[in-house]
Amino acid sequence: MIKHIFFDLDHTIWDFDKNAQETLHELYLHYKLEELGLASAEAFISTYTENNHSLWADYHVGKITKETLRAERFSRTFIQLGIHPEKIPQQFEDDYVRITPHKKNLFLGSEKVLGYLKQKYTLHIISNGFKESTLIKMEVSGLNPYFTNVIISEDVGVNKPDKAIFEYALDKAKARKEECIMIGDSIEADIRGAQGFGMKAIYFNPQSKEFPDDVKWQITHLEELLDHF
Known part of the structure; x- marks a missing residue:
């Protein structure tokens, strides 16, 4: 039938996860995140992935907007890993959204x-x-x-x-x-x-x-x- x-x-x-990981490895190097205090790209990617999945689950059912998802997934990740909000690279989210879909x-x-x-x-x-x-x-x-x-x-x-x-x-x-x-x-x-x-x-x-x-x-x-x- x-x-x-x-x-x-x-x-x-x-x-999604494999493509995101490739992009995040590139951005980790581009933004020199090790110098910000993020010694491990893998820990950064793992923390981001957990936050992103959680936010997408909320987005699916209408708990948050697209704008909230995009605003929070990296800021939440950087802050959880001990980076002061003022040191978070402002273009990080935009670069991620620009690069990842081309994977x-x-x-x-x-x-x-x-x-x-x-x-x-x-x-x-x-x-x-x-x-x-x-x-x-x-x-x-x-x-x-x-x-x-x-x-x-x-x-x-x-x-x-x-x-x-x-x-x-x-x-x-x-x-x-x-x-x-x-x-x-x-x-x-x-x-x-x-x-x-x-x-x-x-x-x-x-x-x-x-x-x-x-x-x-x-x-x-x-x-x-x-x-x-």
């Missing part, structure tokens, strides 16, 4: 799986990512040819898990719920969002994290989709 497959982008196809690391098997699925199904993206960054990622990583629609929450005015973004996506796809399935890494945004709307969903869980019992379908590698579709 499935005719349309909706994918999340960040952390599902586009390897091209995808999850292993992405192009193979998308190439296979595109022959049998109509593929779409539903992303809570920032619009300008999402469009760059899609173009630079060569993902546009695989997807018929790229639905971005900023265009819709609501984020996953809000039912309205799934309604909007199905309207754009001219599809019915029973013909659709959502694949993503976020239990709250992707899986709960799709299920709450009445769509099937597959949890992409590359780190094999524990997950709720009512999440019935999970994969740890994208190539597992080849066995199911």
Whole structure:
């Protein structure tokens, strides 16, 4: 019955953490953060990643705005690591947002799986990512040819898990719920969002994290989709 497959982008196809780490290593050197007192790039990246994931979780459900997320993720990280607010590099966030979307690391098997699925199904993206960054990622990583629609929450005015973004996506796809399935890494945004709307969903869980019992379908590698579709 499935005719349309909706994918999340960040952390599902586009390897957000790997691309972010590359950028942060470059910026650590560029801004000479060791001289500010940050002796370890790895500790900086680890602290940032934890803060960023927490803030994105709040952003998904509307607790904070895009502006708050961008303002806090690095300031919070620098302060936690003992850097006085006046010494935080003011252009750091802007440079990060400018550089990171041009990174091209995808999850292993992405192009193979998308190439296979595109022959049998109509593929779409539903992303809570920032619009300008999402469009760059899609173009630079060569993902546009695989997807018929790229639905971005900023265009819709609501984020996953809000039912309205799934309604909007199905309207754009001219599809019915029973013909659709959502694949993503976020239990709250992707899986709960799709299920709450009445769509099937597959949890992409590359780190094999524990997950709720009512999440019935999970994969740890994208190539597992080849066995199911």
